Amino acid sequence: MTQAAGPDATCPTAPPANPGAPEWTxxxxxxxxxxxxxxxxxxxxxxxxxxxxVAATQVHTLQAGSGPAVAPTASVSVCYMGVNGRDGTVFDSSYQRGEPADFPLDGVVPGFQKAIAGQKVGSTVAVAMVSADGYPDGQPRAGILPGDTLVFAIKILSAS
Known part of the structure; x- marks a missing residue:
């Protein structure tokens, strides 16, 4: 059974006109x-x-969803933005593409799984992950160097 967060299941591409105060600092x-x-x-x-x-991976729920909790082995559909802590650049974003990414949680970097597993469908979460939970050897195509802390903002659309 798949629970979807919204009827359109797209990722908004435009930044907010007035973002207001951050939900997590x-x-x-x-x-x-x-x-x-x-x-x-x-x-x-x-x-x-x-x-x-960061010295340890930290996860913060920005907005709690109302759907079922996501199992550690679930396949999920999410909107996400990944930012490199070393220089603040966005290295990957399904928001820029305007469409969600679908993948099994046991097939992603550990920090991404830590961010999503146990959260409720519909939640918006953020994670700051140590290099060991991201790409400990770097990811040259994304401009990620060994040791880089990565930050992801993630919206969980569905899980199955």
């Missing part, structure tokens, strides 16, 4: 990050004071 071991989650009509805003790094 996290001082890091170095730098800081401020995250405002997405809405039905606007993409999230992730503002990095670089270089941002």
């Amino acid at each position: 996290l001082p890091g071991a170095t730098g800081s990050v401020a995250v405002t989650g997405s809405t039905d009509t606007a993409a999230p805003v992730v503002t990095v004071t670089a270089p941002f790094s």
Whole structure:
């Protein structure tokens, strides 16, 4: 059984006209990050004071959903934006593409799984993950170097 968050299941591409105060502000071991989650009509805003790094992966629920909890082995459909803490660049974003990404949670980097598993469908979450939970050896195509802290803003559309 698949639970969908919305009838259109697209990811909004435009940033909010007035994002207001961030829903999560996290001082890091170095730098800081401020995250405002997405809405039905606007993409999230992730503002990095670089270089941002964390000593341990941290997950924060920006807006709790009302759907069922996501199992650690579920396949999910999510909208997400990934930002490199080292320089604040967006290295991957389903919001920019305007469509959700679908994948099994046991097939993604550990930090992404930690962010989503146990959350309710419809939730908007953010995660700041240590390199070991992201790409410990880096991901050259995405400009990620070994040791980079990654920040994701994620909206969970559905899980099955």
